[in-house]
Amino acid sequence: MSLLALSDVTIRYGRLTAVRNVALTLAEGEVLFITGPNGAGKSSLLRAIAGVTPPAGGRIDFADHDITGRAPEDIARLGLSMVPEGRDVFASLTIEENLMVGAGMHVKESNWRARVTNALEEVYETFPILRDRRHAQAGLLSGGQQQMLVIGRALMTNPRLVAIDEPSLGLAPNITDQVYERLIALQGQRKLTLLIVEQSSTRAMMVGGRMILMRGGEVLIDGDARAMGQSEAMQAAYFGYGEH
Amino acid sequence: MSAILQILFDALSLGSLYALGALGIALIFGVMRLVNFAHGDVIAFSIFALLWPSVDVVARVGAGNLPWFLLIPFVLAVGAGLSVLAELTVFRRFRNASPATMMIASFALGFVIRYFLLMLYSSRPKSISLLPALSQPVEILGARIPLLQVITILATVAILFGLTSFLRRTRFGLEMRAAAENFTMARMLGVRANRVIMGAFALSGALAAAIGLILGSQTGTADIQMGANVMLMAFIATVIGGLGSLPGAVIAGFLLGAASVVMQVTLPIDARPFRDAFVYGAVIAILIVRPQGLLSGRGTKERV
Amino acid sequence: MAKRTSIAGRTIATPLILSALLLAFALLAVMVGSKPFNQTIIDIFLRVILVVGLYVFVGNSGVISFGHIGFTCLGAYAAAWLTMPPMMKQTLLPGLPDWLIALQLPYWAGAILAALWAALWAGIFGKVLMRLSGIAASIATFAMLAMINTIYSNWEDVTGATSSVVGIPILRSIWPFLIAAILAVFIAWGHAISRTGLALRAARDEPTAASASGIDLPRERLIAFIVSGAIMGMGGALFAHSIGVVTPDTFYLGLTFITLSMLVVGGMGSLSGAVLGVLILSSLIQALRWLEAGVSIGTSTFAIPNGVQEIALGIVMVAILAFRSAGIMGNRELGWPKARPVAPATTGQQQPELNKGVSK
Numbered sequence: 001m002s003l004l005a006l007s008d009v010t011i012r013y014g015r016l017t018a019v020r021n022v023a024l025t026l027a028e029g030e031v032l033f034i035t036g037p038n039g040a041g042k043s044s045l046l047r048a049i050a051g052v053t054p055p056a057g058g059r060i061d062f063a064d065h066d067i068t069g070r071a072p073e074d075i076a077r078l079g080l081s082m083v084p085e086g087r088d089v090f091a092s093l094t095i096e097e098n099l100m101v102g103a104g105m106h107v108k109e110s111n112w113r114a115r116v117t118n119a120l121e122e123v124y125e126t127f128p129i130l131r132d133r134r135h136a137q138a139g140l141l142s143g144g145q146q147q148m149l150v151i152g153r154a155l156m157t158n159p160r161l162v163a164i165d166e167p168s169l170g171l172a173p174n175i176t177d178q179v180y181e182r183l184i185a186l187q188g189q190r191k192l193t194l195l196i197v198e199q200s201s202t203r204a205m206m207v208g209g210r211m212i213l214m215r216g217g218e219v220l221i222d223g224d225a226r227a228m229g230q231s232e233a234m235q236a237a238y239f240g241y242g243e244h
Numbered sequence: 245m246s247a248i249l250q251i252l253f254d255a256l257s258l259g260s261l262y263a264l265g266a267l268g269i270a271l272i273f274g275v276m277r278l279v280n281f282a283h284g285d286v287i288a289f290s291i292f293a294l295l296w297p298s299v300d301v302v303a304r305v306g307a308g309n310l311p312w313f314l315l316i317p318f319v320l321a322v323g324a325g326l327s328v329l330a331e332l333t334v335f336r337r338f339r340n341a342s343p344a345t346m347m348i349a350s351f352a353l354g355f356v357i358r359y360f361l362l363m364l365y366s367s368r369p370k371s372i373s374l375l376p377a378l379s380q381p382v383e384i385l386g387a388r389i390p391l392l393q394v395i396t397i398l399a400t401v402a403i404l405f406g407l408t409s410f411l412r413r414t415r416f417g418l419e420m421r422a423a424a425e426n427f428t429m430a431r432m433l434g435v436r437a438n439r440v441i442m443g444a445f446a447l448s449g450a451l452a453a454a455i456g457l458i459l460g461s462q463t464g465t466a467d468i469q470m471g472a473n474v475m476l477m478a479f480i481a482t483v484i485g486g487l488g489s490l491p492g493a494v495i496a497g498f499l500l501g502a503a504s505v506v507m508q509v510t511l512p513i514d515a516r517p518f519r520d521a522f523v524y525g526a527v528i529a530i531l532i533v534r535p536q537g538l539l540s541g542r543g544t545k546e547r548v
Numbered sequence: 549m550a551k552r553t554s555i556a557g558r559t560i561a562t563p564l565i566l567s568a569l570l571l572a573f574a575l576l577a578v579m580v581g582s583k584p585f586n587q588t589i590i591d592i593f594l595r596v597i598l599v600v601g602l603y604v605f606v607g608n609s610g611v612i613s614f615g616h617i618g619f620t621c622l623g624a625y626a627a628a629w630l631t632m633p634p635m636m637k638q639t640l641l642p643g644l645p646d647w648l649i650a651l652q653l654p655y656w657a658g659a660i661l662a663a664l665w666a667a668l669w670a671g672i673f674g675k676v677l678m679r680l681s682g683i684a685a686s687i688a689t690f691a692m693l694a695m696i697n698t699i700y701s702n703w704e705d706v707t708g709a710t711s712s713v714v715g716i717p718i719l720r721s722i723w724p725f726l727i728a729a730i731l732a733v734f735i736a737w738g739h740a741i742s743r744t745g746l747a748l749r750a751a752r753d754e755p756t757a758a759s760a761s762g763i764d765l766p767r768e769r770l771i772a773f774i775v776s777g778a779i780m781g782m783g784g785a786l787f788a789h790s791i792g793v794v795t796p797d798t799f800y801l802g803l804t805f806i807t808l809s810m811l812v813v814g815g816m817g818s819l820s821g822a823v824l825g826v827l828i829l830s831s832l833i834q835a836l837r838w839l840e841a842g843v844s845i846g847t848s849t850f851a852i853p854n855g856v857q858e859i860a861l862g863i864v865m866v867a868i869l870a871f872r873s874a875g876i877m878g879n880r881e882l883g884w885p886k887a888r889p890v891a892p893a894t895t896g897q898q899q900p901e902l903n904k905g906v907s908k
Contacts, residue, residue: 050432076434088429090422100415101422102433112415157434279683281805334866341873343683344612348812349869351805356862363855472801476694483687517702524691524698531691532676535684 002061003028003161003193004049004080009058011044011217018044020217021058028160031187031194031209033225035201040214042197043085046165049195050082051075063160077105081159085166085197087146089153091139095130098138098149099123102157116156123152126182144175151183155190163195168203180207205229246387251509253384257393259501260400261455265478266485266493267407268451274424274488275444276339278346282330282354283452284475285361288468290323290453291460292361295370319457320450326357327449328442335445336438361468369467372460396458403454404494407447411490416443424488484530486537496538500527555741562881563737566823567730570596573827574726586722588834590790593725594783595826598807599814600732601779603822604739605772606811610752611681614804615673615689618696619666619777621799623784625700625707626662628716628794631655636715643705655717656724659785666781667774674773678766693804700796710796718792728786732779736819744771752817813868815875820882828876829861836860 002025011019019041026032034042047053049060051072060068067075076082081102090098104115124131127148133141138149147167154162167183168176184207187194198204204211204225211225221228265283272280294315310318334353338346381388411417416439423430423440431437452471459470481500485492503526507519515522530538570593577589602616629637629644630653637649653661677688700707707713719725739745748768751758759765788794814825842851868876 052428052432071437072428072431073434073436076432082432084429084432088426090425090429092425093418093421097418097421100418101430101435105434109415153433334870337870338873341869344812344816345869345873345875347612348809349866351809352862352865352869355805356859356866359855359858359862363853363859476690476801480687480691483683487683518698521695521698524695527691528676528688528695531680531684531688535680535682537684 002026003030003063004195005061006045006049007059009045009048009055009060011041011048011053012056013044013053018217019048019055022214022217022219024212024219024222026161026193026195028193029191031184031207032196033201033204033207033209033211034195034197034214035199035204035211036214036220038199039216041217042199042214043165044217045214046082046084046163046195046197049075049163050080050084052082076102076157079158079160081154081157081162083150083154083162083164083167085169087143087150089138089141089146089149091137093138094135095138095141095149096120096134099130099153099156102153105157119156119158123155126155126186127152143170144172144179147171147175147179148182151179151186155186159192161193161195163197165197166199167196168198176203201225201228246385249385249387250389251505253387253389253393253397255502255505256498257396257501258505259498260396261458261474261497262477262481262501263494263497264400264403264451264455264458265474266481266497267404267490268448268455269475269478269482270485270488270490270493271420271424271444271448271451273482274490275420275427275441276335276346277343278335278338278350279343279479280448281347281351281475281479282357283448283478284471285354285357286323286326286330286449286452287456287459287471287474288361288466289326289357289456290319290449291372291456291466291470292365292370292468293319293322294372294460295365295466316457320453323449323451323453323456324446325449327445327452331442331445335441358468365466365468367468369465371464372466373464392461396462399454399458403451407490416440420444424490480527484527484534484537489537492537499538559737559741559881559883561883562820563730563733565882565884566733566820569823569827570726570729570733574722577722586720587790590722590725592826592830593722593729594787594790595807595810595830596729596823597725597732597783597786598780598803599810599822599826600729600736600819601776601783602807602811603816603819604736604776604779605769606776606808607817607819607822608740608745608748608752608772609769610817611769612686612808613689614686614808615677615692615696616776616780617799617804617807618693619670619780620784620787620803621696621700621796622669623659623662623666623781624788624794624799625713625784626665626781627655627658627785627788628713630658630661631717631789632713632715640708640713640715641706643703655719655785655789659728659782659789662785663778663782666784667778670774670777671770674770674777678769678773681765693800697796697800707796712793712795714793716788716792716794719786719789725786725790728782732782733819733823735775735779736822739772739775740819744768748772749817809865811875813865813875815877815879817879818875818877818881820880821875821877824876824882829865832864833857833861 004026006025007023009019009022010017022045034045036042044053048055049062051067051070051074054069058068059066062075062080063078065078067078090101099120100116103119104112107115129145130149130152133145138146141149151162151164151167167179171179180203183194186192201211201213205228208226211223211228212219213221268283269280272278330353334349335346338349341349380391382391382394384394411421419430419435420440420443422433423435427437430440455474456471459474460466463470477500478497481496482493485494485496500523503523504519507522508516511519511522573589573592577586598617598620602613605611605616606613629641629648630651632652634649634652637644673692677685677692680688701710703709740749747758747763751763751765751768784799810825810829811822812825813829814823815821836852836857839850839852840854840857842849872878
């Protein structure tokens with residue numbers, strides 16, 4: 001049984017069609033990279049899954065619920081945690097407050113504190129730097145630290161699936177390495193399902209897992225990331241960039 | 245010395261009103277980008293609620309007869325209730341509308357509230373003796389300060405303190421602050437939009453009612469226009485404080501109050517009637533220098 | 549240049565249709581022939597002038613202005629200064645310079661000068677304010693309005709402070725108001741299809757692209773501000789002549805909001821919307837007034853209580869906006885049937901500048 005399933009999803013902005021009839025499924029515990037050039041529709045797809053821009057057509061199922069057109073908070077409450085592009089930290093809140101926003105959303109007021117404290121401990125364990133600066137304003141963090149913060153924040157909601165948009169955007173390569181290292185470790189520990197959008201496919205090939213290549217709003221290739229690295233279809237798709 | 249003290253109290257009590265008003269506007273703007281022009285009419289409505297059901301010129305029946313410890317919660321509840329009702333019946337339909345459309349809708353709603361009051365009570369101000377004991381002066385360091393001014397300031401400080409700790413220490417407050425900064429992100433973390441917006445409206449309405457209580461006790465009248473002036477200054481304070489920034493709104497509110505009072509005393513006699521023109525000129529100057537507001541709190545990025 | 553005439557050719561339908569509509573209202577007034585109804589139609593034409601003036605800036609730039617009624621105030625008082633009998637000025641406004649007290653112009657000359665006077669101040673204020681954008685600009689225009697109001701409410705010798713300035717010659721004829729309204733429509737149309745109007749709307753719809761293509765936004769906005777200021781000034785002068793009395797509070801928040809509402813309800817980005825917004829809301833107001841006065845149905849008279857008029861108006865406004873959040877016309881213009889109805893306004897999605905960052 002798949003955790004996330006998209007069928008025939010189309011997304012439009014006014015007259016512009018960003019995503020066209022995309023279908024894909026994601027099993028529990030799987031790691032899926034969605035790659036492709038700028039304007040391929042990757043982020044649009046993620047935003048549709050998270051409920052931010054409802055799709056114009058098609059159907060999205062998550063954890064045995066039809067979530068097409070549902071509100072973002074309802075989808076989040078089903079266990080889908082979205083980390084949008086550009087590391088949207090709440091800049092005026094402290095790090096700890098950022099982490100607490102989505103924590104224990106199903107827990108009653110009275111048990112909330114205890115629950116949050118536990119979850120915080122786990123996140124601090126993974127990202128010790130966040131503990132050191134827990135009372136600092138999130139806006140003051142460096143890019144890499146902010147990336148860790150938003151990943152940590154997503155984990156605080158105790159999600160089944162974490163969807164991350166361009167975790168490497170604007171980060172130095174060695175920082176990106178660190179972020180991925182933690183992410184993959186977490187995935188193993190928590191049996192998380194990961195959906196990661198990256199422009200470049202190199203990272204997917206390094207990390208491994210399944211990979212989808214999108215272009216012009218459609219899925220071109222779907223397969224094993226490492227195997228794809230060698231395939232001709234892959235290279236053809238990439239060489240096709242210059243045309244438009 | 246006592247003159248300076250008098251000016252200080254004048255500035256603080258006027259600033260208190262502006263700050264409370266600005267806070268009410270900023271709370272709602274923060275979560276839904278609505279500049280709520282109906283705020284002034286919520287202020288007026290709350291105070292008229294004391295008169296109901298009497299429509300006489302000198303009226304003090306109904307809720308106005310309650311002892312203070314019941315009267316105050318009653319008025320606050322009226323303000324909060326009206327505000328929440330406005331969200332449920334009107335603003336909920338405008339979630340995805342442009343700010344211009346929302347603004348005009350809020351104005352139209354204010355119009356409805358105002359004329360509803362007018363229909364019931366006519367436009368003549370009603371005299372109310374609300375908490376008459378407060379009009380006596382007290383002596384502070386040789387200056388005779390109206391007790392009401394002192395209470396206004398203390399009440400404002402208490403409200404600000406309470407609101408701050410609510411926003412800082414409770415889960416709901418945390419959700420509200422997060423939503424004010426980035427509503428979509430907050431929702432993606434499971435923060436429920438309707439709850440947060442409704443909470444913001446309730447708080448904002450209660451703040452409006454608090455202003456109504458203060459104005460009603462200060463002037464001894466209930467006047468349909470009474471909310472308008474405070475709202476305009478509050479509105480300006482919200483913007484120069486950095487739209488959506490709650491501390492900014494409060495600081496700018498006090499600043500505007502201080503500017504008004506200080507200009508009142510320092511301007512040459514001939515220029516005094518034009519005091520407000522100077523205040524507005526200063527507002528334009530501040531906006532030119534810092535269009536994102538004094539305390540935008542969100543770095544250099546202009547939010548609107 | 550050839551392109552310009554073709555734009556004019558393609559879009560001329562809009563001002564022509566709107567003028568015909570206004571003419572129809574004027575003819576209706578002539579046919580009915582009652583004095584109060586005549587006055588009602590004059591009021592409608594005045595609002596058309598003001599809302600069209602507002603459209604020139606707000607519609608094209610996407611920046612909400614709360615300040616334009618300030619220019620109406622300037623225009624109205626200028627008309628008073630220029631057209632009142634010298635004797636009355638001597639007693640009511642002794643602070644005016646002697647030459648101005650001695651001067652008494654016909655109403656049309658007064659209106660032209662009033663428009664120029666308002667335009668001059670629009671230029672001065674605009675020079676400073678047009679550097680701002682978004683909600684900061686809106687608030688600054690608001691501060692400007694409040695500033696003008698404070699000055700006019702307190703300058704005893706020159707404006708009579710808050711007391712009414714009486715003795716302004718009253719125009720009873722409907723035609724000057726009709727002509728001025730049509731003139732306003734054509735000025736707005738001419739501005740909208742001019743290079744500066746097109747550039748301004750381009751910047752409204754696509755801010756990034758526009759700044760990349762070298763549009764000098766503050767300058768284009770300033771031009772629109774001045775043109776609209778002039779129309780508002782003219783409207784103010786005629787307003788003064790329609791009632792013969794001016795006070796500063798006539799030109800303050802009430803008028804600001806009613807004109808803005810008409811624009812937004814009609815469709816902020818559309819000249820047709822500006823005119824239709826006035827016609828529709830004004831008709832509604834009138835109908836409600838009649839109901840308030842009482843309507844005989846058979847033997848019984850039916851009347852709605854006082855105040856219901858405004859309440860109903862507010863509810864209708866909310867309802868229209870709830871169902872059509874871009875206003876009745878949205879961004880479209882009236883055109884000849886079958887012709888593509890894309891006149892002055894561009895086809896892009898209307899995105900007032902305030903909207904930026906809202907849906908991120």
